Amino acid sequence: MNLSAIHQTIEENRQSVLDHFFELLRMPTISANPDHKDDLHHAAQWLVQYCQNIGLQSRILHTSGAPVVFAEHCPYPNQPVLLIYGHYDVQPVDPLEQWHTPPFDPTTKGDMIYARGADDDKGQFFSFLKAMEIIYSKTGSLPGNYKIVIEGEEEIGSAHFEELLSSQRELFQADSILIMDAGQFARGVPALVYGLRGLAYFEITCTGPVFDVHSGQFGGGVPNPAFSLIKILSQLKNDQGQITIPGFYQDVQEPEPWERDQMAQLPFQEESIKKELGIRAFQQEMNYTPLESMTVRPTFDICGIWGGYTGSGSKTIIPARCSAKFSFRLVPNQTPSKTATLLLEHLKSIVPPDIDYHVEVLPGIEPIITDPHKPIFTAFNQAIKNHFGRSPVLIRGGGSVGVANLFKRYLVPDSICMNGWGSPDDGVHSPNEHFSINDFFRGIHSTVDFIFEFQASFNRG
Amino acid sequence: MNLSAIHQTIEENRQSVLDHFFELLRMPTISANPDHKDDLHHAAQWLVQYCQNIGLQSRILHTSGAPVVFAEHCPYPNQPVLLIYGHYDVQPVDPLEQWHTPPFDPTTKGDMIYARGADDDKGQFFSFLKAMEIIYSKTGSLPGNYKIVIEGEEEIGSAHFEELLSSQRELFQADSILIMDAGQFARGVPALVYGLRGLAYFEITCTGPVFDVHSGQFGGGVPNPAFSLIKILSQLKNDQGQITIPGFYQDVQEPEPWERDQMAQLPFQEESIKKELGIRAFQQEMNYTPLESMTVRPTFDICGIWGGYTGSGSKTIIPARCSAKFSFRLVPNQTPSKTATLLLEHLKSIVPPDIDYHVEVLPGIEPIITDPHKPIFTAFNQAIKNHFGRSPVLIRGGGSVGVANLFKRYLVPDSICMNGWGSPDDGVHSPNEHFSINDFFRGIHSTVDFIFEFQASFNRG
Incomplete structure (x- = not known):
């Protein structure tokens, strides 16, 4: 395998690679706006055709929402399958007047491409396809088993993607998942994400008198549900920032x-x-x-709280009820369900028997972690070092990524890795979104090396 | 003085007394509704005329709101002045469909008169005027110095009454104040109010990040203003119901x-x-x-609290800010201003230096207390015992009464007493407000005895 020839081809074709990328960027694939339904279909069709051209069996998977592009190349039954995820839909462009150039007319200034979706997420999955294309064009084949999944509703919550994944697990089945929807830790500091926090989310309501009552007439005697509620919540975290629920840290x-x-x-x-x-x-x-x-580390946060009089001036009441939404960010190996159990048990023990409260358990999210010594990470580590001049940093994200949990739940993969070449200051979701041309190409080069390195790790193993 | 002749006259004229009272009840003096402006003026004029007829120098005091009826009889320069307060305006009548009889067509059923204002407050001050009338008609004079003040905006906050009181202190100057706008403790248990709680009212806001931030990305590191706020407020009262601000109970x-x-x-x-x-x-x-x-006893109550996401489902944010309104009911000899000072000092000592909070001090109310051995109470005690068959209970109210504080502030009287003949279940402010005929007449009889007893106490003294 003459890798340097492949890298040379990339460099020799920078303009045509960009032209091709710009063709994708020109498609106004705003999933939030029903007016762009045809644009979404057109982009999906375009991507299916592209995947077809580079040696992948490709097709549209229809949903009741935007179509999903599915392409595969799995000729090696004894080798693991790598699923690469991306999304071709983009955020809306409002406020349009704040864009210096039209969002769907990609414009180059210095090292930057300005266009909606340049970073999030077209630039990321396209770099992977482009690396595949050039390998395929130079060698006539693709090393390893791949499934490419590019959805069109990530920016509006991936609702129909879950339906598809849950009903066609076999089709999507993979050993490793690569989510090309992350980015560098800072410009020039590439990163691989090997873990994400989970979430346990609750709503608590304390009730007092059946209607707001006069705080002069009843204050001092009638229980104040707002005070009951804040007393309960204030006891869930101490001054050292530690959560005080017994057993909470047991699985951490x-x-x-x-x-x-x-x-x-x-x-x-x-x-x-x-x-x-x-x-x-x-x-x-x-x-x-x-x-x-x-x-x-896990956290406790109040996300919202409300009760009683919230207008201007003073109203002297004891409110009838008070509610709060609060959440715990979870880390491996905590689970939302055990967290709920521990919380409810703890509340039973700390809330006086004559306080009326009710806790609603809202949907939670499992935390995710993959051993970053798995091949997908070691292969990227070497590949990125080759082209960015430094190893990527290994990081865990504080939030959750919806599709990562969908893959974890329905496919139970051996490893999940999140990667991308964008930078935190690319203005994703904002006007004048941009993406570094240099990083785009370093990404393509890195992906080429990754593909061979990843494949080699199995042949070695 | 033949008191029994006076009492006999009252009994002989029950029907004409009621007819006269009903004339007042028929006036739809709803101060909240501008459509009733003429009705308010008509009622004030009617009351001025009535006061004139019973030996009082009477006139309208104009304000930019409803007129105030002012009547006086102060022929004894070396004797104290008693100011009697009432209000001729009434609450709105909505929901009208819940009234069994028209609210301004007084209707008798058994012992009850059904009409808006029958209890609150026409029945109360009218009983005093009627007692005066009958004394005047039987004796040709009135014992003692009196100022009668009947305002027309009590139900909408007495805003213009304060203007009048503050600008004409001399006119209103009095030694004792009798507020005829209270009632019995329970039906058959007459009461005299000799104290009221005061109020200190605050709004606190804690600020965190300048905008709501993602609780996954920043949770655990960025301070949560909702948690800061509840932690602060939760420390202001302990599990024994005691307020924990140092010095708070010092003046109690x-x-x-x-x-x-x-x-x-x-x-x-x-x-x-x-x-x-x-x-x-x-x-x-x-x-x-x-x-x-x-x-x-003083209290601490949260009257309202708000911050962050309060819609349905879950939103994972650290809110930018969180606010609460809270109050302390104060008892003699606490003051709103000292309470504010103590609170703010305490917060300085308990809130960590890197928590951003701001406290707004809203208008407070002084507590009120009069020694219930003062003549106004002892005179009423005997008078009520004569006609209700039991002494009134002496009570302190948990709330505040706006006009009581106005009188305290501008007139600095020797004593303030609140009295009335209504019962807690008379439905004031509600549909089908009613008032006992029997208590109305016992009230008139008691007032006659009070007038003579009160006067006698000074002659004895």
Whole structure:
């Protein structure tokens, strides 16, 4: 295999690669707007054709929403299957007047391509397809088993994608999942995501008198449900940022020493984040850094609270009820269901018997983690080092990624890796979204090496 | 002075007394509705004429709102002046369809008169005027110095009444104030109110990030203003129902043993109140009964709280801000201003330095108390015993009465007493408001005795 010839071909064809990419960027695939239904269908058809041209068996999977592009190349029954996920739909472009160039007329300025979807997510999955294309064109084949899945409703919650995945597990079955919808940790610091936090979400309501009553007439005697509620919630986290529910930390997988070392070396811009968010200080968990607290440690947060009089001036009442929404971010190996059980048990023990409260358990999300020594990570590590001049950092995300959990639930893969070549300041979801041409090409080069390296790791193994 | 002749005259003229009262009740003096402006003026004029007829110098005091009836009889420069307050305006009548008889067509059923304003407040001040009338008609004079003030905007906050009082203190100056706008403690248990709680009211806002942020991305590191807020408020009252602000109880006047004895003997309907309000238990302050906690002890209550996401389902954010309105009911000798000072000092000491919060101090109300051994109480005690067959109970109200504080602030009287003949179940402010004919007449008889008894106490003194 002459890899350098492949890399040379990429470099020799930079303009045609960009022209091809721009063709995709010109399609206004806004999933949120029903007026763009035909554009979504057109893009899906275009992608099916493209996949067909580069050696993949390709087709549209119809849903009651936007079509899903499905392409596969699985000639090696004894080898693992890698599923690559991306989405061809994009965010709306409002406010349009804030764009300096038309969002669907990709424009180059210096190293940057300005267009809606340039980073999120067309640039990411397209770099993978482009790497495949060039390998296929130079070698006449593709090493390894691949399934390509490009959906058209990621920006509106992937609702129909779940229906498809749950009803056709066999079709999607894969050993490794590569979600090409992440990005670098900072410009010039490529990253691989090997874990995500989960979520347990609750709504609590405390009730007092059946109607708001006069706080002069009844204050001091009639229970105040707002006070009951805040007293309960205030007891769930101590001043050290630790959650006080007995057993809550029992299943928590402590970050490994290497993970903490890695995080300590990340270019985490503490001061600039504080400035951007307008906060004076982080409030991390005791014995953990802010970055650790925001990624590998569980949390408790109140997301909303309401009750009683909220207009202007003063109204002297004891409210009839008060509610709050609150959540716990979960880390491996916590689960939403066990968290709910522990919470409800704890509330039973701390809430006085004459306080009326009700807790609604809202849908949760499992945390995700893959051992980052799995081949998908080691292969990317080497490939990225070859082209970015440094190894990617291994990170865990603080939030959740809907499709990652769908894949985990329905396919139970051996590994899930999230990758991408965009940067945090690319303005995804904002006007003037952009993507570095240099990183786009470094991404294609890295993907070529990844494909061969990943394949080689199985032949070695 | 032949008192029995006066009482006999009242009994002989029951029907004409009622007819006269009904004339007043027929006037639809709804102050909240501008359509009734002429009705308010007509009622005021009618009352001025009535006062004129019974030996009082009477006139309208114009305001930019409803007129105030002012009548006086102060021929004795060396004797104290008693100011009697009432209001001729009434609450709206909605929902009209729930009235069994027209609200301004007074209807008698058994012992009850059904009409808007029958209890609140026409029946109360009219009983005083009627007692004066009959004394005047039988004796040709009125014993003592009186100022009668009947306003027309009590039900909409007495806004213009304050303007008048503050600009014409001399005119209203009085030694004792009798507010005829209270009622019996329970039917058959007449009451005199000698104290009211005050109020300190605050709004607190905690701020976090300048905009709502993703609780996955930032949870665990970025301070949650909703949690900061509830942590602060949860620390202001302990599990024993005691307020934890240092110095808060310093100025609190403990209820006297006789006051606690008196309260213990009141027919406080604990079970029926719990049932009506739908609560399982009272939550009184430790070492005090529910009734004591609701009348003679200070309180802390959250009146409203809001922040973050309050729609349906789950939204995973750290809110940018969270606010709450909260109040303390104050008892003698606390003041709103000292309470504010103590609160703000305490917050400085308990809130960590990197929490951003702001407290707005809203207008407060001073608590009120009069020694119930003052002549106005002892005179009423005897007078009521004469006609209700039992002494009135002496009580302190848990709420505030706007005009009581206005009188306290602008006139600095020696005593303030609140009285009335209505009962808690008369349906004031509700459809089918009613008032007992028997209590109305017992009220007139009691007032006659009060007038002579009160006057005699000064002659004795």
